[in-house]
Amino acid sequence: xxxxxxxxxxxxxxxxxxxxxxxxxxxxxxxxxxxxxxxxxxxxxxxxxxxxxxxxxxxxxxxxxxxxxxxxxxxxxxxxxxxxxxxxxxxxxxxxxxxxxxxxxxxxxxxxxxxxxxxxxxxxxxxxxxxxxxxxxxxxxxxxxxxxxxxxxxxxxxxxxxxxxxxxxxxxxxxxxxxxxxxxxxxxxxxxxxxxxxxxxxxxxxxxxxxxxxxxxxxxxxxxxxxxxxxxxxxxxxxxxxxxxxxxxxxxxxxxxxxxxxxxxxxxxxxxxxxxxxxxxxxxxxxxxxxxxxxxxxxxxxxxxxxxxx
Amino acid sequence: xxxxxxxxxxxxxxxxxxxxxxxxxxxxxxxxxxxxxxxxxxxxxxxxxxxxxxxxxxxxxxxxxxxxxxxxxxxxxxxxxxxxxxxxxxxxxxxxxxxxxxxxxxxxxxxxxxxxxxxxxxxxxxxxxxxxxxxxxxxxxxxxxxxxxxxxxxxxxxxxxxxxxxxxxxxxxxxxxxxxxxxxxxxxxxxxxxxxxxxxxxxxxxxxxxxxxxxxxxxxxxxxxxxxxxxxxxxxxxxxxxxxxxxxxxxxxxxxxxxxxxxxxxxxxxxxxxxxxxxxxxxxxxxxxxxxxxxxxxxxxxxxxxxxxx
Numbered sequence: 001x002x003x004x005x006x007x008x009x010x011x012x013x014x015x016x017x018x019x020x021x022x023x024x025x026x027x028x029x030x031x032x033x034x035x036x037x038x039x040x041x042x043x044x045x046x047x048x049x050x051x052x053x054x055x056x057x058x059x060x061x062x063x064x065x066x067x068x069x070x071x072x073x074x075x076x077x078x079x080x081x082x083x084x085x086x087x088x089x090x091x092x093x094x095x096x097x098x099x100x101x102x103x104x105x106x107x108x109x110x111x112x113x114x115x116x117x118x119x120x121x122x123x124x125x126x127x128x129x130x131x132x133x134x135x136x137x138x139x140x141x142x143x144x145x146x147x148x149x150x151x152x153x154x155x156x157x158x159x160x161x162x163x164x165x166x167x168x169x170x171x172x173x174x175x176x177x178x179x180x181x182x183x184x185x186x187x188x189x190x191x192x193x194x195x196x197x198x199x200x201x202x203x204x205x206x207x208x209x210x211x212x213x214x215x216x217x218x219x220x221x222x223x224x225x226x227x228x229x230x231x232x233x234x235x236x237x238x239x240x241x242x243x244x245x246x247x248x249x250x251x252x253x254x255x256x257x258x259x260x261x262x263x264x265x266x267x268x269x270x271x272x273x274x275x276x277x278x279x280x281x282x283x284x285x286x287x288x289x290x291x292x293x294x295x296x297x298x299x300x301x302x303x304x305x306x307x308x309x310x
Numbered sequence: 311x312x313x314x315x316x317x318x319x320x321x322x323x324x325x326x327x328x329x330x331x332x333x334x335x336x337x338x339x340x341x342x343x344x345x346x347x348x349x350x351x352x353x354x355x356x357x358x359x360x361x362x363x364x365x366x367x368x369x370x371x372x373x374x375x376x377x378x379x380x381x382x383x384x385x386x387x388x389x390x391x392x393x394x395x396x397x398x399x400x401x402x403x404x405x406x407x408x409x410x411x412x413x414x415x416x417x418x419x420x421x422x423x424x425x426x427x428x429x430x431x432x433x434x435x436x437x438x439x440x441x442x443x444x445x446x447x448x449x450x451x452x453x454x455x456x457x458x459x460x461x462x463x464x465x466x467x468x469x470x471x472x473x474x475x476x477x478x479x480x481x482x483x484x485x486x487x488x489x490x491x492x493x494x495x496x497x498x499x500x501x502x503x504x505x506x507x508x509x510x511x512x513x514x515x516x517x518x519x520x521x522x523x524x525x526x527x528x529x530x531x532x533x534x535x536x537x538x539x540x541x542x543x544x545x546x547x548x549x550x551x552x553x554x555x556x557x558x559x560x561x562x563x564x565x566x567x568x569x570x571x572x573x574x575x576x577x578x579x580x581x582x583x584x585x586x587x588x589x590x591x592x593x594x595x596x597x598x599x600x601x602x603x604x605x606x607x608x609x610x611x612x613x614x615x616x617x618x619x620x
Binding site: 071179180181182183184185208209210211212213215217218219222249252255256259260261290293297 | 484489490491492493494495518519520521522524525527528529532559562565566569570598599600603
């Protein structure tokens with residue numbers, strides 16, 4: 001068995017929140033079950049934000065409460081504030097995720113708070129969650145580039161990772177929110193962090209907007225990172241490119257990991273079932289290349305079978 | 311200035327031969343000029359094969375003869391046999407490319423010759439080309455996996471690279487023809503080769519069928535490879551997946567290289583002009599993510615301008 005890699009599945013949250021179509025609650029629940037059946041053990045189900053912000057996830061309470069519990073599967077949800085935390089707790093979740101930007105301009109535009117103000121809110125929510133017995137994951141956005149400020153000095157995420165861990169989050173996921181990062185940056189950021197942060201407390205959340213996500217994952221793997229975020233099918237658009245890719249596709253991640261001898265515990269065949277299903281629900285071809293390749297292969301096989309009279 | 315990386319542009323050949331649409335000759339010539347204007351210095355224009363095999367490139371003699379010559383730009387064409395070589399020479403090309411498979415089953419299916427038979431033909435064509443004063447590049451296909459034989463023992467390409475170099479090809483491009491390769495394999499193949507082959511005589515030709523092409527390029531870069539093949543826009547379908555990606559997109563390659571401080575000499579903005587143009591000609595959205603991201607960004611900017619009354 002190869003080294004174990006932990007895949008944190010964000011498609012139902014970071015994916016669906018960027019899709020135009022609203023996926024019915026019962027279908028979301030079915031998808032959560034399919035992802036668990038595929039071997040994913042960490043699944044972010046939804047986001048406890050106002051339906052006015054993200055109508056696609058307006059059913060967050062239902063989804064979090066009713067997602068099929070399975071031994072070994074940890075469900076989580078994004079939580080922006082104490083109200084969201086109460087909702088997540090009431091729904092029976094054992095883990096939440098909190099988020100903030102690494103850059104001032106993105107923080108202001110995204111949540112109308114400075115980085116310091118965001119940190120204060122995260123501290124309160126995290127403290128309250130820990131007091132309730134929940135585990136808390138932290139997302140740090142715009143680590144590899146900001147749509148307003150451009151390049152980001154690695155000193156910034158370094159400092160913020162320390163503050164997030166000091167609050168009590170068990171892991172910080174470093175996000176390439178707009179998908180501008182390249183492997184050199186991943187190495188710079190990770191090598192700086194590993195001087196005083198255990199790599200086991202870091203994850204990479206790469207977006208594939210410019211095609212670099214898997215190369216960035218490779219750079220992370222080479223540096224010793226063992227946790228990666230991804231979205232099944234590559235669900236979720238990119239803010240700058242309608243129809244283009246946003247999240248790294250879980251299939252593509254798993255294909256590379258397994259091919260390199262890592263152990264992800266995920267069945268690619270079963271994962272593809274979930275992606276095919278959600279593709280019908282959101283009404284578009286999803287960007288995962290492994291998925292597209294498999295669908296193309298099947299189509300060819302069917303055509304061959306028809307031609308030969310079967 | 312960073313380390314110089316040589317990009318070998320295959321879109322007009324490996325791209326267009328896999329597109330359904332026939333691109334008119336004058337447009338191909340215009341595209342060659344646009345690629346040269348973008349800073350590409352090695353451009354494979356076409357393939358001197360029978361129009362019955364590849365009707366999309368039936369105008370190979372015209373394209374090769376009339377492509378706009380520019381100082382420093384080397385045009386090449388794929389040549390399967392001596393007849394093709396005569397055509398390429400008559401068209402005024404100074405370089406040709408020859409190709410063969412690393413696996414017996416693919417060789418048989420693709421050109422109805424065993425690997426040994428293919429080597430013999432390549433030897434004759436290469437000798438004749440060198441005698442005419444042409445430079446010869448070699449392609450070795452199915453290095454990282456064969457659609458009929460599956461995984462490929464790295465000893466096979468190692469042996470064949472030696473035989474190709476002994477014939478007099480100046481460089482061997484190692485092809486992941488069906489896009490199954492992962493970075494671990496790239497490292498294995500390159501590390502084995504570098505024991506007795508100068509890395510400057512090797513190139514990587516990765517297909518992005520399963521999303522791993524740029525990660526494979528990164529593995530190659532880390533091993534010291536400095537030449538990479540790619541197709542502008544990501545032109546060219548995948549044999550198993552209609553609509554899915556085949557060739558690595560030159561834009562995505564350039565974006566990563568430049569972001570990591572390498573010097574490709576290519577202008578991304580000018581390259582995108584060529585890809586936009588060919589996208590209209592082949593009548594489909596091309597898979598390059600950098601291209602899609604740029605088009606999406608522009609569309610958003612236009613929508614914003616319209617809303618604000620400009």
